Amino acid sequence: MEVLVWGGAALTLLGVAGLVACIVLAMRARQAGLDDAELRARLQRIVTLNLGALAVCGLGRLAVIVGLFLS
Numbered sequence: 001m002e003v004l005v006w007g008g009a010a011l012t013l014l015g016v017a018g019l020v021a022c023i024v025l026a027m028r029a030r031q032a033g034l035d036d037a038e039l040r041a042r043l044q045r046i047v048t049l050n051l052g053a054l055a056v057c058g059l060g061r062l063a064v065i066v067g068l069f070l071s
Contacts, residue, residue, distance in 0.1 A: 001071035008063025015057025022050040 029042045 001067045004067030004070070005064050008060045008065075008067060011060025011063060012057050013060075015053050015055075015060055018049065018053025018056060022046050022053060025049070 025046050026043060029039060029046065032039075034042065
């Protein structure tokens with residue numbers, strides 16, 4: 001079960017890295033000086049990435065909890 005805990009921790013860190021990347025992408029999009037429609041389209045893509053990163057982070061935390069309960 002140790003593999004499940006460490007794998008889950010790696011997934012959680014991957015998800016957190018994705019969240020940080022979303023923050024950086026959103027800040028760059030706002031500073032790019034785009035018109036309203038382009039900014040909205042770019043931010044919608046970033047929201048999609050953000051939800052994916054949250055899902056990966058949640059799955060990783062779930063794997064850690066399951067690994068701890070089973071060990």
